[in-house]
């Protein structure tokens with residue numbers, strides 16, 4: 328097992344511990360760890376309120392924290408030896424893998440290595456050890472969101488969903504086809520503390536690529552915590568009700584101020600449990616007086632809004648980017664967990680430089696509920712691919728045909744990449760609304 332302790336026996340010590348809240352005697356260690364993460368991402372030093380709220384939320388998520396510490400003393404006046412030089416955290420949440428199926432995923436977050444200790448293999452040690460441990464614990468996938476596109480491919484992660492930023496002109500051009508199917512009312516954002524998780528659960532059940540949300544989201548959506556840890560009093564919210572009067576969607580949003588022109592409403596969180604709720608919430612956003620544009624930084628790349636607008640040019644999208652990165656830890660388990668919408672048979676030869684999940688497997692689907700996965704060592708493969716490319720194809724968001732055209736997948740049987748594209752398709756475009 329790769330371990331920074333083994334790679335640098337005299338220099339570093341690795342500690343793994345659960346995140347704990349203020350009432351725990353080990354709180355100081357967790358708080359120092361959070362300060363190190365803020366340092367790694369160039370954020371402000373955190374005050375007591377931020378630390379207490381953040382760690383209470385981390386404890387609710389059962390986050391496991393890893394800190395790498397300098398052993399043998401640090402120079403006088405530098406940060407103390409109790410401040411980790413590297414951080415890493417994990418939690419477990421369900422991933423929707425299509426057709427309503429959920430697969431528990433090891434979510435990796437808070438990856439930082441202090442600049443003065445970088446490029447010595449610390450990240451490689453932490454991530455290799457963690458992926459191996461997650462596999463040993465029986466998990467078939469790991470996931471993360473990446474600050475840079477060049478870091479995680481080497482560890483077998485592939486981009487599995489995308490998102491983009493949109494700016495919607497809500498002036499007179501803004502008109503949606505059709506009629507509302509429910510109704511929208513403004514609410515006190517505090518109600519989201521209770522109902523946001525229930526509404527999100529609908530999204531989680533219905534959306535391939537969706538990841539179960541961490542505690543932080545209901546705090547963010549309700550304005551209980553802003554990015555600085557203080558309550559965000561600018562946050563407002565509206566709820567969508569279905570025909571029976573049950574809330575099935577919400578949007579929380581904030582006005583960017585009278586000094587910023589055009590007058591802009593920024594979406595903090597938009598969670599719609601069904602298509603009608605999504606469009607009705609946009610109808611509401613488009614109807615807010617005194618506002619010229621509505622912006623959203625987490626929009627789906629296949630956005631039904633564009634097709635619902637009478638003038639699709641009301642939407643300006645930009646910054647299409649990778650969002651969820653997946654790492655398959657156990658190929659037969661991950662393949663068997665999926666539902667395939669078409670009949671097909673593929674022999675996949677998968678390479679894995681970390682030595683965790685490589686091999687050759689035959690996948691056979693009759694388009695029914697179950698698929699058969701068999702060891703096919705020694706058989707001629709239809710597709711030869713890296714574990715990262717299988718991750719990209721897994722939620723149907725990246726076509727194996729595209730990956731073959733890019734020279735990443737080698738197609739050994741003509742048509743196999745197209746067959747894989749059809750087999751890995753999901754019932755609606757994959758989108759992940761959960762950053763972590």
Ligand SMILES: CC(C)(COP(=O)(O)OP(=O)(O)OC[C@H]1O[C@@H](n2cnc3c(N)ncnc32)[C@H](O)[C@@H]1OP(=O)(O)O)[C@@H](O)C(=O)NCCC(=O)NCCS
Nearest residue numbers: 367438439440445446447448449450451472473474477478
């Ligand atoms: C990214 C970061 C965690 C890397 O940590 P590190 O300990 O220096 O990484 P390692 O020494 O273990 O390097 C592992 C491999 O990744 C490569 N690598 C590391 N950071 C990279 C980067 N930013 N871009 C491209 N490659 C990178 C290394 O070259 C090395 O490659 P190799 O093993 O094939 O030779 C660290 O630079 C950092 O904290 N950056 C700021 C915060 C951040 O971006 N975190 C990621 C959040 S998702």
